[in-house]
Each structure stands twice: as C-alpha cells, then as structure tokens.
Amino acid sequence: MSQQYDAIIIGSGSNGLAAAIHLQQKGLKTAIFEQASSPGGSTRTEEVTLPGFKHDIGSAILPMGVASPFFRTLPLDEHGLEWIYPDIPYAHPFDDGTALACFQDIDRTAAQLYKDENSYKKLFKPIVEKWPQLEYNLLGPLSFPDHPVELLKFGLKALPSAKMLVNHYFKEDKSKVFFYGSAAHSTLPLNTIASASFGLVLTTMAHKFGWPFPKGGAGKFIEALLSYYKSMGGEIFLNKKVEDVNELPKAKAYLFDVTPEQLLKIKGTEFPSLYRKRMGNYNYGAGVFKIDWALSKPIPFTNEKCRKAGTIHLGFTKKEMEESEDSVHNNRATDTPYVLIAQHSVFDNTRAPDGKHTAWAYCHVENGSTKDFTKQIEDQIERAAPGFKGCILAKSTMNTHQLEVFNPNIIGGDINGGKQDITQLFTRPIAKISPYSTPNPSIYICSSSTPPGGGVHGMSGFNAAKKVISDHFNDLKQK
Ligand SMILES: Cc1cc2nc3c(=O)[nH]c(=O)nc-3n(C[C@H](O)[C@H](O)[C@H](O)COP(=O)(O)OP(=O)(O)OC[C@H]3O[C@@H](n4cnc5c(N)ncnc54)[C@H](O)[C@@H]3O)c2cc1C
Incomplete structure (x- = not known):
C-alpha cells in the first residue's frame, strides 16, 4: 500500500484530536481512526435517561479545556464552542448546613x-x-x-x-x-x-x-475540535477498530490514543520484549461508579453556595474523606464515599426540557468493581440536599465494566488512563526521555497514559505531535 497519510491517529479522544489538529496545522496529511460510532472518547454527551435530557457520560467540567496552553490557541468559538462559567467554580457543604465556596x-x-x-x-x-x-x-x-x-x-x-x-x-x-x-x-x-x-x-x-463547561454538553467541545480539524482538511473514520498496524494505510507515524494494555494487544507493532515487559508493569488506578439523573427540579441543596456552584464535592468530615479514598485502595467499600457532583442545567438551559434538570456524579471505587454505589451516592447527596431523592425522574448508572464498554480506554473504571502516583505522574507510561515515542520509530502513544495524565487538556496529544514532527518532519517549523 502506498503512503496515503503523513500521520494516522488511532482514537478520537481529546488527546487524539489535539495531536491530529497540531499535525494538520503544520500542513501534514492526517486521518483519525476511531472504533466507536461517535467521536470524543470519554468526552461525549448522550440522552441516557429521558428524551431531551443531555448527560455528559464521561468528562463534564473542563477547566483544562480553557486553560490548556494548546487548546486555548484554537479558534473553537468560530466552530460553535460556547463556555459557561457557573457563578462559583466549586463548593463543599457540611452537615451543619454551612458550606465553603471556591470563588474565582x-x-x-x-x-x-x-x-x-x-x-x-x-x-x-x-x-x-x-x-x-x-x-x-x-x-x-x-x-x-x-x-x-x-x-x-x-x-x-x-x-x-x-x-x-x-x-x-x-x-x-x-x-x-x-x-x-x-x-x-x-x-x-x-x-x-x-x-x-x-x-x-x-x-x-x-x-x-474558573471551572467552566461547554454549553450544550461536553460533546460540544469535541464537535468544535473536530469541526476545526476538518476545516483544515483532516479526515475521521468512525467504527474502525484498529487491531493491527498493518491494516492501516501507510504513514510515517501512527499515534495511539490508547493505554499501555491496549497498545500491547495491537498486532504489527514489533515491540521488543523488554519494552513489552516494562509497559506490562504499568499500573492502573481506582475506578469510578457513575450516575446521571434526570430531575424535576435543581438539586435542593440547603446551602446557597452549593446551589450556585457548577461542581460540588461531598465528604463531610476529614475522617470521612480520608477513609473514603483509602477504602478504594484497600478493598473496604465505604457507605460514605467522597462524591463529585456537576449540575450543568442550573446554568445551561439547553441540557434539559423546560423547568427540568440534570445532575452528574461519581464516586471512586476499587478498580474493576461491579458493586452498585447508587444508594451510597444518593444518601450522601441527601445529607446536603434533603429531598433530593424525591426530585429524581430517571437515572442511568455505570459500574466500572460498563464504563469500559463505553470506552475501552477506561481500564477497570480508571478514568485517568493509569494510576497518577509519583512513580507514574511525569514518567508515564514508562520512564523514558520521550514517553510519547516507542522502540518502533513509527509508533507513538498520545493518550492520558502519557504526561500530563488525565483530564481534557489535549497536552498529551500536543506533546506527542511535537515529538512526531521533530522525529519525522524536522523541516517543518517547530513551535
Ligand atoms: C466518568 C468520567 C468523568 C470524567 N470527568 C472529567 C472532568 O470532569 N474533567 C476532565 O478534565 N476530565 C474528566 N475525565 C477524564 C477525561 O475524560 C480523560 O482524561 C480524557 O478523556 C482522556 O482523553 P484521551 O484522548 O487520552 O482518551 P479517551 O478520551 O479515552 O479517548 C480514547 C479514544 O480511543 C478510542 N480507541 C481505543 N482503542 C481503539 C482502537 N483499537 N481503535 C480505534 N480507536 C480506539 C476510544 O474509542 C476513544 O474514543 C473524566 C472521565 C470519565 C470517564
């Protein structure tokens, strides 16, 4: 097969798109191959409860989307992106009815x-x-x-x-x-x-x-990235699961927006055994249990600061917070988990039918856990918002296995592409001068399993794309 592309990106998550955009911006011919029927990886918005209720299945609050040194240079507003800034970025309520707010x-x-x-x-x-x-x-x-x-x-x-x-x-x-x-x-x-x-x-x-989110759903961020990418001539092929590099059109570089476990299963990479061994030792972190609700009204938080915040953190005492995050790693499920909540519809009326609302939440669980944490999460919310359960019209829950079906990068429910402890924070997937390259000079990894890790910032993709340019297209002007 003759060379049809300069670079091919496997996976259309925010990092895959960032890589593709940067390479395309440099005048290279690129294409994205995505296994799912819709782009975005863990950044997708779907009506999973009732018609007209738009839920962010994965990422929901995107501070790094605006703060990212790469994304903030892109003309995404010209491609339909509108940011919504809640009055208060995040708030944290207590059992006595008080709350602390992180104002800008x-x-x-x-x-x-x-x-x-x-x-x-x-x-x-x-x-x-x-x-x-x-x-x-x-x-x-x-x-x-x-x-x-x-x-x-x-x-x-x-x-x-x-x-x-x-x-x-x-x-x-x-x-x-x-x-x-x-x-x-x-x-x-x-x-x-x-x-x-x-x-x-x-x-x-x-x-x-601030801690903003895209009007209409996190998926709108992906739509804007994709629209900009396509406006420069970029191509995307959906429903194309890549299992063998040799199935792909010829290109100088292949950038994989996947985690190490997945990359090792791809055929034709010709990785030496030492690299396979080191990548095989990569650690995944805790998983999450996720809930989306359709609500008859906003979450009735007792404290006004919580009613005005886009994100609310729940964990009512120091001990409760410490035990919650500890239990996840010690196989001791807690009844009072730390819960993260986002309430987009309070600030964005495109998320739900008139007068109705949505809410998004998750708690951390053991990697691979299939336990249902609906009761524990809803009980925690009731403590800060008595009457919450009475507002629920419908809900959709996802345990770690269901999340991995939604996006194969969410290994065992790990939403960050690997554990983010000191041994893997800056040296993911393995300690190496360029963690984006592999021993095969045409294969790169550009997902959140490379620095700087989880989050919708696109910097893993951008950094990997820069490495591809310096390795293969050195004549192009580097930023
Ligand atoms: C429940 C949840 C909540 C989150 N909340 C937030 C949040 O509020 N804010 C935030 O900043 N971050 C959040 N995150 C984390 C954030 O979504 C991820 O860090 C980010 O999506 C990583 O982007 P990525 O491009 O590295 O990978 P992904 O988004 O995982 O994309 C990888 C893509 O590769 C595709 N793919 C995989 N294998 C193949 C293959 N063989 N062939 C073709 N395609 C393939 C997948 O289908 C997917 O589209 C959350 C994630 C989850 C799941």
Whole structure:
C-alpha cells in the first residue's frame, strides 16, 4: 500500500484530536481512526435517561479545556464552542448546613476560612500568579525547567501528601476538608505522596480560569475540535477498530490514543520484549461508579453556595474523606464515599426540557468493581440536599465494566488512563526521555497514559505531535 497519510491517529479522544489538529496545522496529511460510532472518547454527551435530557457520560467540567496552553490557541468559538462559567467554580457543604465556596477571587475564598485566611492566600497566591511560568513544565514530560526557582517552590508544596499539606497550612477542619475535595480528584489515598499536587493545580485553575463547561454538553467541545480539524482538511473514520498496524494505510507515524494494555494487544507493532515487559508493569488506578439523573427540579441543596456552584464535592468530615479514598485502595467499600457532583442545567438551559434538570456524579471505587454505589451516592447527596431523592425522574448508572464498554480506554473504571502516583505522574507510561515515542520509530502513544495524565487538556496529544514532527518532519517549523 502506498503512503496515503503523513500521520494516522488511532482514537478520537481529546488527546487524539489535539495531536491530529497540531499535525494538520503544520500542513501534514492526517486521518483519525476511531472504533466507536461517535467521536470524543470519554468526552461525549448522550440522552441516557429521558428524551431531551443531555448527560455528559464521561468528562463534564473542563477547566483544562480553557486553560490548556494548546487548546486555548484554537479558534473553537468560530466552530460553535460556547463556555459557561457557573457563578462559583466549586463548593463543599457540611452537615451543619454551612458550606465553603471556591470563588474565582482568592481573597473572597480565603475570607470564609477564619484562622486559615492568610494561610490560604500564602498557599495559592504565588502559584496562581506564577502559573504562566509553571504550566509548560507541569503539563509535559520531565525536562529541565524553564523557571527552576518557581518550579522548586511549587514542588515543595506539591510533593507532600494532601494530608501533610492541610496539616501544615490549615488549623480549621473545614479548610482541610475543603482542600481534600479538590486533592481527591487524584483518586489516590490522601496520605499518598504528591496527592497535594492535584488540589493545588485544580484549585489554581479555579482561581485563574474558573471551572467552566461547554454549553450544550461536553460533546460540544469535541464537535468544535473536530469541526476545526476538518476545516483544515483532516479526515475521521468512525467504527474502525484498529487491531493491527498493518491494516492501516501507510504513514510515517501512527499515534495511539490508547493505554499501555491496549497498545500491547495491537498486532504489527514489533515491540521488543523488554519494552513489552516494562509497559506490562504499568499500573492502573481506582475506578469510578457513575450516575446521571434526570430531575424535576435543581438539586435542593440547603446551602446557597452549593446551589450556585457548577461542581460540588461531598465528604463531610476529614475522617470521612480520608477513609473514603483509602477504602478504594484497600478493598473496604465505604457507605460514605467522597462524591463529585456537576449540575450543568442550573446554568445551561439547553441540557434539559423546560423547568427540568440534570445532575452528574461519581464516586471512586476499587478498580474493576461491579458493586452498585447508587444508594451510597444518593444518601450522601441527601445529607446536603434533603429531598433530593424525591426530585429524581430517571437515572442511568455505570459500574466500572460498563464504563469500559463505553470506552475501552477506561481500564477497570480508571478514568485517568493509569494510576497518577509519583512513580507514574511525569514518567508515564514508562520512564523514558520521550514517553510519547516507542522502540518502533513509527509508533507513538498520545493518550492520558502519557504526561500530563488525565483530564481534557489535549497536552498529551500536543506533546506527542511535537515529538512526531521533530522525529519525522524536522523541516517543518517547530513551535
Ligand atoms: C466518568 C468520567 C468523568 C470524567 N470527568 C472529567 C472532568 O470532569 N474533567 C476532565 O478534565 N476530565 C474528566 N475525565 C477524564 C477525561 O475524560 C480523560 O482524561 C480524557 O478523556 C482522556 O482523553 P484521551 O484522548 O487520552 O482518551 P479517551 O478520551 O479515552 O479517548 C480514547 C479514544 O480511543 C478510542 N480507541 C481505543 N482503542 C481503539 C482502537 N483499537 N481503535 C480505534 N480507536 C480506539 C476510544 O474509542 C476513544 O474514543 C473524566 C472521565 C470519565 C470517564
């Protein structure tokens, strides 16, 4: 077969699309092969409960979509993308009816924290201010830092566990629980080294960019990326599961938006046994149990801050949060899990029929778990929003197996393409100067199993595409 493309991308998740767009922008001829009947991977919107109720099956709140140094350069508004910014990025309620809100304004956020007001400012102000100097190093593979002093200062805060960080900075239990809410996105136990980094980065996003989501559903983000890609001549083929590289048209580079377990099953890669062995040792993280609801009215949160927030973190005490995230890794399912909720329809009336609402939530579970956590999640929501269960018109639930059927990259329910602990944070899938390349010079990996890991930021795809350009198309101008 003669060469028909410069590069072929396997998988149309946000990283696959980012890679394809960057290569196409450089004037290369590219195509995407996607196994599903719709593009987007874990970023798709579907009516899974009742007609007219639009649910984000996977990713729902996309701060990194606006903050991404690559995505923010793209003219996505010209391709139909509209961002919606909830009044409050995220909130965290307590059993006594109070709540803490992460406002975009740091001072306003800190002012709620009593004795911890100054510590909060001391923790976040320098990171938010210096973010432009940090972002490329934090959103790429390990490399010599552009701003070593700033990175060192960030590292001193980010390397400890979330537990160590809150005990060092905060006196009030509520401040500690509030920080845990964003640190627990790591899906790591809160006493794990570097679990603090997730809380720092995600809260920095909230202060610097907000925690927005696309009007009409997360799938609209993918539609805009795809529309831009196609406007430059890019091609996509759906329902094309790639099982053998030799089935694909000839190209100089093949970029796989898949995780190591899947890449090792692809035939024709001719990987040496040592690489196979190292990739075979890659670790997957905890899974999630996901629920989407169609509601007769918004979630009746007791506290107004929660009613005005796009995202709500549930976990009512420090002990409850710590035990919840610990239990996931120790095969001890808890009845009071940490729950993440998104309530798009409160701010976006295109998500549900007139006067009706949607809600999205998940909790962390053991990888591969088939246990149904509906009761535990709904009970947690009732604590902050009495009467919630009475608003439910319909629901759709997905355990880890069902999520993996929805998208084969969600191995055992792991939504981040692999465990994000210190051993795999910057050196995923294996420790290597360029984690995007493989021993086969034409095969690359561009998924969230490469740095910077999970999230809709496209930086894994962008970084992999840059590596492809420097390896095969060096005459093209590098950014
Ligand atoms: C329930 C859930 C909630 C989440 N919430 C958020 C959130 O709110 N905010 C956020 O930023 N992130 C969130 N995430 C994480 C985010 O969605 C992922 O990190 C992101 O989608 C990773 O993008 P990707 O391109 O690496 O892979 P994916 O999105 O997984 O895309 C991979 C693509 O490759 C395709 N593919 C796989 N194998 C083959 C093959 N052999 N042949 C052809 N195609 C193949 C798949 O079908 C898929 O389309 C969430 C994820 C889930 C599941």
